[in-house]
Amino acid sequence: MENGHATTHGPAEEIAGRLALAIHEHRLAPGTKLSEDELGAIYGVSRTVVRAALQRLSHERLITLRRNRGAFVAQPTIREAREVFEARALLEPRTARSAAERATPADIARLQAHIDEEHRAMSAGHAGLALRQSGLFHQEIARIADQATVAEFIGQLVARSSLIIALYWQRRAALCESHAHHALLTALADHDGDRAEELMKGHLLDLVSSLDLRSLPSAPRSLREALGA
Amino acid sequence: MENGHATTHGPAEEIAGRLALAIHEHRLAPGTKLSEDELGAIYGVSRTVVRAALQRLSHERLITLRRNRGAFVAQPTIREAREVFEARALLEPRTARSAAERATPADIARLQAHIDEEHRAMSAGHAGLALRQSGLFHQEIARIADQATVAEFIGQLVARSSLIIALYWQRRAALCESHAHHALLTALADHDGDRAEELMKGHLLDLVSSLDLRSLPSAPRSLREALGA
């Protein structure tokens, strides 16, 4: 129910979810090594289960699996970052339009709750948690559009965006998403598909603008790159 | 190189690829049970490796993993079928436009090769192989557009479409894709983005039209459904 994933829930899914949340909230930095033994000890399961969880996250591009080396929190390249937001630009605006046409009062309430949580987290200084709520806002819109397949893609893209923000966000940019989210919410509540689509498009462009995709990542992918040749 | 998947290749990837191909070519019918022991015996590996492959395919929605029950070739519902083609409608037309703007003569040649293979397979009566080539045509366009992230999504959607066709294709529909593909190829060769986008949109609509998404699946998901209450 919570996850929407088709089949049954196993311990591996549970662990994958916890790790995904930690990555999403920036508690695990890009590049962090995820040792199988260590994770097994933490969660009280064997490496078998941990490996299943890691494989899953690898497929979602949240971690990178390198053969005989282990698992690392992913470090999207600048190119990947651009691609992720181009994919979002393809999917989310028209999904927002569909959502506007279908949104019920209960849906609007759920969206408002995410905005509230985002505000609260930001006030409390939990930027990671605020980002998480912001991501849930986007996923909720996809869910309202009643397109599970697209929603799944968007969920994955949102998660990867969190990694991208961790690497490329330039602090001077405001990243005050709740403003844009509030405008979107209003459009959805008014069932104004045109405006919702346009707002989402602009919101995604703003997001990309708040990134610095010209310079090197703030936590560089390789020492060679970091130290300049 | 062949797969484009980021990291290294293991035996599990190999097996997953072979199974995916078999599903894509309709050599494995929707609903078929995939026993771990059996697959392990076939490919000469232990269940550990088989399980990794199955997990991967499960995430691509090509198979369904049911806890304590095993793995089965997926049987997309009518709803899922619609969603998959709606997602494709969101992604592929604009990707075709990008591809038209970037296509090189070598790209065109590769696309032509897929069309030729599709023809040859169809003439030889290998409908499954023809369908596979048709899918590769779509994936190749995504690759030409130079959007790896979107291309990955499209690849997954194309694979799922193959399952959908296996379940819902109505024989009376021609499904002569090579015609539409040839027109697309011409638009791409002419760098005519507008036409490519429009052609792809129409092609996808034709595809949906060739399906029967009103009736029950030809290989029904459950006996209860098949025998009517």
Next chain:
DNA sequence: TTGGACAAGGTTGTATACAATCCTGTCGCC
């Protein structure tokens, strides 16, 4: 001093063993 070869330690890759769960056929009872 510098360079490569080598060995020790640790981590991942795979196979196997055991436990838990499900399916199915049979038996007993109503």
Next chain:
DNA sequence: GGCGACAGGATTGTATACAACCTTGTCCAA
């Protein structure tokens, strides 16, 4: 005869053991 409980067999879920590989530190030779 029909229905429910139960047991046997089979399959999956998980843990553990061993093999393969990478990393890294040390040693020796140039």
